Amino acid sequence: MTTKNATIKDVAREAKVSVASVSRVLNGTGGVTPATQKIVREVAARLHYVPDNAARSLITGRTNTIGAVLPDLYGEFFSELIRGIDLAARARGLHLLVSSSHDGVEDAAAAVRAMRGRVDGMLILSEYVDADFLGNNLPDNLPVVLLDSPVKSARYPVFNIDNRAGAIAMVRHLVESGRERVAFIAGPKTNFDAQQRDKGYRAAMAKHAPDAQLTIVAGDFSEESGYRAGRELLAQKKRPQAVFAANDMMAVGCLYAFKEAGLDVPKDIAVAGFDDILIARYVTPPLSTVQVRIADLGRIALERLAALLDPADTTPASVQTLGCEIVIRETCGASAGATAPRKRRRTPNT
Amino acid sequence: MTTKNATIKDVAREAKVSVASVSRVLNGTGGVTPATQKIVREVAARLHYVPDNAARSLITGRTNTIGAVLPDLYGEFFSELIRGIDLAARARGLHLLVSSSHDGVEDAAAAVRAMRGRVDGMLILSEYVDADFLGNNLPDNLPVVLLDSPVKSARYPVFNIDNRAGAIAMVRHLVESGRERVAFIAGPKTNFDAQQRDKGYRAAMAKHAPDAQLTIVAGDFSEESGYRAGRELLAQKKRPQAVFAANDMMAVGCLYAFKEAGLDVPKDIAVAGFDDILIARYVTPPLSTVQVRIADLGRIALERLAALLDPADTTPASVQTLGCEIVIRETCGASAGATAPRKRRRTPNT
DNA sequence: GGCCGCAATGTAAACGTTTTCATGAAACGT
């Protein structure tokens, strides 16, 4: 058994047919007698023959693989995203090549280039990627779908989360529940989601609480930064009535700061986050947040990409936005209890 | 720019050299005049030339890609595992092809076979995989590293978590803290980790609480099943003094059942889990658990696989076991407070 | 019976690289 791997030629020789016939049988191309088919299959099975994908890709120009370029694999966001992508890919018989953790535009470029000839299409989520970047680093006929990106191009479909609408809905809820002074804990400056959520916050405040002063403190999406932001807010002369954090981890950190200071959430101050990560449900009190169906985002993006793989596809590229849903839990004053109906409001898709 | 992608021939023609020289320059094989190098590089850059990986793989027999076969991508365990793998792979310039969600041995076999010619080696974590399976579905010269597997073979290195020692350490701690009657919530019967944790529980009870009666209720690693198990335990005539769940999600579910029943954890009953997932820290009270350094497991396994990729490697295959560490938090009676030093006990590696 | 058409099969080119080997030129030692 320490023999070399069987090739199509070995099968052909052993079955006393030509390689073409073997290929035809194994690919189901048709035009082969049932009798020959049987022989070929038997021999192939006996030799444990499996076609070499490199050779096949070379000639067909297809790899049946799609590449996913992500900034990192850390945290629930990416794990859910990749899960959605993987599930959808698998359903279509596509393989998934992941490439993550690039810090810097050069690094990202290398990662993208390294996929040449390895994938039929790419799903890209990276703050370093814009239209120029793609034009310079990718063959121009390679299907690409962008995630969470400000790029507006007729060439690349984009799928975004409706961060703005989600933020607006949450701020509106907070104000309507009687809390005019809503503070905001911002995310990283270069993060597209964070920017959109920031904009949403400002827009909602302008509309629903025009008289309240804006309070925005910096954060970087980490729990630690949320904790610091919480302490900073406590130190202010006029404490806000509610805090809206640009993501859940910061909201959790903020919650700890308030708890530490002896505040009663939500009575003294309300807290809300964004993402609806798993732990949002488990902190005490359970965290109100904006739910993003991340796995769905991955699935939808992959489905679009899969459609693009067919050269006959002519759907024009467009920017699509995925609605989110606010989930009101106890940090905003929802009644306690696991069975309490949660208030939800969904922002529409597209 | 809607031209066909440049090949090495295009570069050669344009640079007025042979394809061999282009190849040599771009691979840094040496034996090329600095002058020619310069020209080639310039032309390559101008044409946006990127070598086709399929062709390269075909001739070199290497793909610089490793495959990761996992049962699912859901939950923190797998996301951490894949993250550890990815990081280590990236550090070695290896790409990562993931394949997940197979339910059934045939499905897994297809997944494994489909990787033929796509990867240089594989990392496999699957309950369906044993030595026979691998022998039947893989070329016998393909490097493979197994994760979390009962397989003992001179052919395949295996990396396991020391579930047994971890379970023993936790049960011992519970008993030593004055709780003799420790109940166990078991995991899925077919899951290797779950089996080992079960064994550890029994061994520890036999040793440290030989007089206590064993109480084992079934579970399936889901929060829901933990909740049901918790209610089942409450219904028993003689309530246990502590509950050790085979994973954290079940422990959390169990915690809810107890909370719902008005019990005081840890005063009335102690609870412990296994895995140390993120939410263990965030539930109230914070959950005692056995910490598994999952990302490390992925990293170490990949490093071993990478070593195997070098045909000169002669290290014999062995089964290695990664120690875990018990983390005592409030569900076992540790003092509250974020800054309280957490009691930890580490079981040794290997 | 010869011819046509069709289905099954085979032959060989092509895919884009790497790499072995041959070639020729330059550098070197005597």
Add this chain to the structure above:
DNA sequence: ACGTTTCATGAAAACGTTTACATTGCGGCC
């Protein structure tokens, strides 16, 4: 000045497939 070594370069084979095209054989039809 001449043989020998070294070095840059090029030509061509090889990798394992798919597929366009050629060939074969055979039955049916006139």
